[in-house]
Amino acid sequence: MKKNGWWMVCRWVGVGLVGGWLTACAGLEKMVDRGLEPMLVQLAPDSEAHRFDFVFDDSADGDDQFYGAGFVVVSQGDKELQAIPHAFELPRDHLDGRQWLKFWDANGDGWQDFAVVRLLAPESQMPVSVLYQYEPQTRTFVAVEPLSHLGELMPAGRGCLRLRFAVEAGHTAQETHCYSAQAARWVRQLGQGTGWAQAPADQACQGPTPELLGCRKSRLEADKEMQDVVREYRSAQRQLLQQNQSRDYVQAFSRNLAISHATWLRYRNARCALFVREQALPAPLFNSAIEACRYDLSRSQIQQYKVQLARLSSQKE
Template structure:
C-alpha cells in the first residue's frame, strides 16, 4: 500500500490542505513576478532599462470602392501595412496587402509594395478603376515604383467566375498604363534624355484570353479616329474590314487635298510639268505604303502565334491600326502646309501694301515734273 493509503481519513485531508496551500502561495508569487514584468515594460524601475516605444505609423491610404458591374456587388479596398512599413521615418509607404472585402468579409489579400516616394502617391486616389479589357467588368491599376521618370504600375483584371482580381503579368511592371481605346491600353516604359517616351500598345483578345502587343502605338489624336468595329486584337473580321476600307477612303481624301494644295504651289514656283510629276509620285508612295502595311501585318500576326482561324481578324486589326497612325501623319502634313501657305500669303500682303501706298505719291511726282519744266521754259 502507498503512504496515502496508510493514512487515516483525517490525516489524509490535513495533508491535502497543506499541499493546496503551498501551491496557492507559489501561484501568488508567480503573479507578482508577472505583474512586475508587465510594469517593467512601462515604468523604469531601479536597475531596469525601459523599452523604447515603437515609431508611430503615418496616416495611411484612403479606402477605395468599386462596383465591378452596374448590377454587381461592391468591393472595398484597404491597404494594410506590413511589419515595419508605413512609419514616419520611412520614405515610402512600403510593403503590405491590398485587402479586398465584400459586405465586411475579406475575400482577397493582394501583396503589394509601394516603392515610389510618398509625394508621388495620391492618398485619395491611389487606385485607378476601369474596364480595360472591354469584358464588361471593372479592373484596377495601382502604382508600384518610379523608373526613369515613369510611374511603373500593376494591372489586375476581375475574374467574374472566380470572383477575384487576377494580376496581368504581361503588363504589370513594364511602365505606366493608360487606356488607349476600347479593349486596348498603352504602356509608357521610360522617358529618354530628350523627353521622348517609349510607348507600346496592347489589346485584349477575347478569343485567346490574352493581351497582345500591337504594331502601332495610338496617340490621343489617333484614339478619336478609332472605330469600335476594329476594337481589340482579334475583332470580327468582316466588321473590321468594313471599317478599314472606310478609313482608307479618308486616307485617300487627305492625300488628294495635300496633292492639290502643293500642286498649286509648285506650278507657281516651278512649272505645270514639275507639279504634275510631284502629284503622281505622291500617289505612288501611298500605294507602296499600302503594300508595306499589308506585308508587315502578315508577318506580325504570324509572330504572335495566333490560331489560323484568327489570322484574318488579327490582320485586319493590324491594318486598321497602321492606317489610323498614317491618317494622323497625313493630317499633320496638311496642317503644316496650310500654315506655310498662310504665312507666305501674309508676307506677300505685307510687301505689297507699302508698294501700293507709295504708288500714288510716285505718280503725283511724275505728273508734276512736266509742269515744272513748262514753267521754266516760259520764264526763259
C-alpha cells in the same frame, strides 16, 4: 484589421503570389497608419461594392517618407476575399492617399480592373505600375505580368490601354495594347490602337481580333478616305509648287507621291501579316487581326496627311 483608425500589422498565410488571407495579427505596438484611405468600388453596375484597404506587413517601420510593403486587401461586407502582396517603393508625396488604386475596365469585359503604382523609374522618375485584371469566375484579381513592372499604364479606349515607359537617353516611348477575348490575351497594336476611334463605323474594328467582315468593310472605307486625302494633299502641294517650280518638277512630284502611296499600302499589308504572326494568335483569328492592324495603320496615315494639309494651308495664308 483596423482598430480606432489604425491598421494592426498582420502576418500573411496562403499559397501563391496572389490570393490568401491575413491572420495572426501582431500586437498593438506594431500598429501603423500611412494615410492610404479605404476605397469602395462597384466592380460592375449590378454588383455589391468591394472595399480595398492597404495593410502593412511586419516590415513596416513607420517611415514618414515611404509607404513600404504590405497587402492590398479586397473585401465585401464583412468577408475578406483576397490579399495581394504589394510594395510601395516611392515617396509618399508621389501617391494620392485617396486614389492610390486606379480603376477602369481595362480588358472591356464589363468589370473594373485596377493598376497600382509600385515605384518611380530611377532615371526618368516615371511611375511603374502593376495591372490587376478581375476574373469574375474566381472573384479574384490576377496580375497581368506581360504589361506590369514596365512603366505607366493609362486607359486607351474600351478594351485597350497605353503603356508609357522610359528608353535610353531620358526619352520615353509608348505602346498600345488591346485585349482579345477570342484569344484570351493582350495583343500589342502597331497603330494608335482602336481606342481613339469615334465614328460608328470604327466600332467594327474595336479590339485586336474583331468580327472579320465588319472590320474589313471599315478598313476599305478608311482606305477610300485615305485615297481622297492623298488627292487633296497632292492638289494642295501642286498649287504651291507651281508658283516656284517647273512643270516637269510638279509632274514628277505627282508621280512620286502615287508611287509612295502604293508602296506604303504594300508595306502595311506585309507588316500587319508579319506582326500578327509575331503575336502568336490562334490561326482562326489571323485574318481579323490583320484587318484590325491594317485599319489602325490606315487611320494613323490619314491623320498624318491631315497634319500635312494643315501645314500647307498655313503656308498659303
